[in-house]
Amino acid sequence: MEAKTLFDKIWDAHAVKQIKDGPSVLYIDRHLIHEVTSPVAFLGLKKRGLKVFRPDKTTATPDHNVPTENQHLSIIDELSRHQVEMLKKNCAEHGIVYHDLQSEGHGIVHIIGPELGLTQPGMTIVCGDSHTSTHGAFGAIAFGIGTSEVEMVLASQCIMQPKPKKMRITVNGVLNEGVTAKDIALYIISQISTSGGTGHFIEYAGTAIASLSMEGRMTLCNLSIESGARGGMIAPDDITINYVKGRKYAPEGEDWNKAVEAWKELKSDEGAVFDTEYTFDAAEIEPMITYGTNPGMGIGISKTIPTTDGMTGSDKATFEKSLQYMGYKAGESMKGKTVDYVFLGSCTNGRIEDFRAFTEFVKNRKKAPNVIAWLVPGSKHVEYQIREEGLVQILEAAGFELRQPGCSACLAMNDDKIPEGKYAVSSSNRNFEGRQGPGARTLLASPLTVAAAALTGKVTDPRELM
Amino acid sequence: MAYDKFSIITSPAVPLPIENVDTDQIIPARFLKAVERKGFGDNLFRDWRYNKDGSPKADFPLNDPNFSGKILVGGKNFGSGSSREHAAWAIYDYGFRVVVSSFFADIFKGNALNNGLLPVVVSPGFLQKIFDATENDPNTTFEVNLEKQTFTISATGESTDFEINPYKKHCLQNGLDDIDYLVEMKDEIEAFEAER
Ligand code: SF4
Numbered sequence: 001m002e003a004k005t006l007f008d009k010i011w012d013a014h015a016v017k018q019i020k021d022g023p024s025v026l027y028i029d030r031h032l033i034h035e036v037t038s039p040v041a042f043l044g045l046k047k048r049g050l051k052v053f054r055p056d057k058t059t060a061t062p063d064h065n066v067p068t069e070n071q072h073l074s075i076i077d078e079l080s081r082h083q084v085e086m087l088k089k090n091c092a093e094h095g096i097v098y099h100d101l102q103s104e105g106h107g108i109v110h111i112i113g114p115e116l117g118l119t120q121p122g123m124t125i126v127c128g129d130s131h132t133s134t135h136g137a138f139g140a141i142a143f144g145i146g147t148s149e150v151e152m153v154l155a156s157q158c159i160m161q162p163k164p165k166k167m168r169i170t171v172n173g174v175l176n177e178g179v180t181a182k183d184i185a186l187y188i189i190s191q192i193s194t195s196g197g198t199g200h201f202i203e204y205a206g207t208a209i210a211s212l213s214m215e216g217r218m219t220l221c222n223l224s225i226e227s228g229a230r231g232g233m234i235a236p237d238d239i240t241i242n243y244v245k246g247r248k249y250a251p252e253g254e255d256w257n258k259a260v261e262a263w264k265e266l267k268s269d270e271g272a273v274f275d276t277e278y279t280f281d282a283a284e285i286e287p288m289i290t291y292g293t294n295p296g297m298g299i300g301i302s303k304t305i306p307t308t309d310g311m312t313g314s315d316k317a318t319f320e321k322s323l324q325y326m327g328y329k330a331g332e333s334m335k336g337k338t339v340d341y342v343f344l345g346s347c348t349n350g351r352i353e354d355f356r357a358f359t360e361f362v363k364n365r366k367k368a369p370n371v372i373a374w375l376v377p378g379s380k381h382v383e384y385q386i387r388e389e390g391l392v393q394i395l396e397a398a399g400f401e402l403r404q405p406g407c408s409a410c411l412a413m414n415d416d417k418i419p420e421g422k423y424a425v426s427s428s429n430r431n432f433e434g435r436q437g438p439g440a441r442t443l444l445a446s447p448l449t450v451a452a453a454a455l456t457g458k459v460t461d462p463r464e465l466m
Numbered sequence: 467m468a469y470d471k472f473s474i475i476t477s478p479a480v481p482l483p484i485e486n487v488d489t490d491q492i493i494p495a496r497f498l499k500a501v502e503r504k505g506f507g508d509n510l511f512r513d514w515r516y517n518k519d520g521s522p523k524a525d526f527p528l529n530d531p532n533f534s535g536k537i538l539v540g541g542k543n544f545g546s547g548s549s550r551e552h553a554a555w556a557i558y559d560y561g562f563r564v565v566v567s568s569f570f571a572d573i574f575k576g577n578a579l580n581n582g583l584l585p586v587v588v589s590p591g592f593l594q595k596i597f598d599a600t601e602n603d604p605n606t607t608f609e610v611n612l613e614k615q616t617f618t619i620s621a622t623g624e625s626t627d628f629e630i631n632p633y634k635k636h637c638l639q640n641g642l643d644d645i646d647y648l649v650e651m652k653d654e655i656e657a658f659e660a661e662r
Pocket residue numbers: 063064108109110129131346347348406407410411428429
């Protein structure tokens with residue numbers, strides 16, 4: 001038998017048909033929707049006179065533009081309110097489960113999927129949001145789609161997809177102190193660039209990856225898209241299975257045993273061929289920080305911003321434009337740079353483990369007075385856990401307060417906008433110009449580096465405070 | 467969604483010689499609150515195109531009266547970032563029918579094709595020739611021939627082939643979309659479900 005990759009196994013099991021000289025028709029097991037990329041898809045269905053084909057396979061929640069304060073009140077921004085109301089109405093009309101603001105299942109789509117056990121190994125999972133790649137951490141094929149494709153899934157539970165190429169990224173060794181999954185991801189992107197993964201689906205492997213918790217794996221897979229890849233995945237193991245067990249939508253009883261048996265087969269066969277392979281050494285990775293306007297512009301926090309030596313033409317111009325936007329100079333150190341805001345949250349680092357790490361770090365210390373800190377749990381469930389575990393008291397004693405769940409300053413569609421020209425050390429995923437508000441300057445980093453910046457008011461190597 | 471059938475387009479081009487043009491620049495997130503797909507062209511490249519007071523920035527190519535046309539030419543790695551289809555809608559709504567670059571982000575490319583916007587990949591060398599041609603003469607035209615899969619600089623006759631998936635080509639030429647196709651497949655999909 002031909003040796004297959006993990007990706008091939010799942011893909012082949014979901015290919016309904018291969019169109020001649022065209023894409024495959026791929027069956028979708030789980031579809032997640034939110035308020036921003038779904039209304040036009042529902043409008044399209046209506047125009048065609050169609051009903052949702054398999055409403056039980058779609059789950060909805062509003063996350064992108066919801067306020068993170070006073071969620072019990074009506075949303076003040078009229079357009080945001082309208083989008084959220086449309087989602088609710090569309091779900092009611094088509095029989096789709098909807099997790100409303102304030103309810104137990106509410107949160108960022110990519111956080112609630114795994115929490116509710118909707119995300120399981122071996123599945124195909126899509127959502128109109130590029131960070132759907134998060135769910136690949138469970139050994140699923142998960143990727144972001146456009147609104148036309150949301151409409152396809154609603155209408156037929158299928159989408160058209162050309163089969164991507166396969167890449168394996170192996171990270172072996174033991175992680176250094178203060179280095180997290182976020183640093184692995186930023187390190188990989190800094191090495192292969194923001195287009196290095198284009199056309200590919202990544203499988204992460206190696207001992208450093210296997211040592212990560214489920215939360216860490218989600219962070220890593222979440223950022224796959226920032227290397228240009230459609231998604232990233234990790235073969236399921238005991239850590240995965242233990243995480244899924246007992247969750248609301250996880251299989252039970254005999255179904256559970258059967259599922260686990262099938263999941264154990266989900267790995268790349270010995271000798272399976274990848275189109276592209278990279279291998280990295282965990283020992284090389286230190287806490288990372290970005291200095292520019294794409295996630296590939298990251299460096300180890302003890303290093304200096306690259307110089308333009310050897311760059312020419314548009315590469316050089318693009319690099320200079322980016323540094324100009326950031327107000328930095330080539331060759332400078334990032335340590336000691338002013339920080340005005342910190343943001344802990346998003347589908348990249350808004351899970352309970354991130355809040356535990358942050359809280360542990362700031363315990364018995366004080367937030368720097370010049371820093372405004374936004375701590376936004378990824379879901380209602382994470383918020384409950386923070387309270388239940390007593391983290392909130394520790395945070396408050398250190399001068400921090402907790403907001404309510406949503407995407408918040410990750411894309412600044414709500415009021416959580418970093419003001420023009422200000423610097424934010426952020427646990428989110430994109431440092432594009434204006435991503436966190438018009439003119440805002442974003443430095444991407446791990447929750448630990450965010451915590452270190454919050455305490456000192458400057459870019460600080462978290463290891464110096466450990 | 468219905469869009470215009472695509473055959474041959476002959477038009478001048480608007481050059482945007484910037485690399486890694488991401489979806490947050492194409493259409494900033496704060497303009498994604500609409501529930502219909504109309505009017506996004508007004509906010510295309512919003513923060514590069516307008517000052518804070520709403521006045522146009524004179525040096526941005528879209529505001530340069532010398533440049534016009536249905537072809538947008540961008541630097542490499544165009545469309546990286548979000549899966550939001552609004553980026554493709556905004557470019558289409560503004561009036562572009564073709565985007566040229568030496569490299570596109572995957573999701574953007576798929577979204578463009580699903581919305582009647584043709585992404586044309588050319589070599590970095592040819593891309594430079596296109597930029598040079600528009601710089602020398604903003605009115606110079608280019609011919610995009612979908613049938614023959616060629617992109618030609620009209621003034622010099624220099625031409626390059628581009629690739630497109632045959633199925634997607636057929637859809638573009640006929641203004642068809644995938645949803646019609648999938649809905650017709652209903653029986654096959656049900657049979658697939660029953661077999662699992
Ligand atoms: S947190 Fe950010 S990246 Fe994640 S779903 Fe929300 S907007 Fe997208």
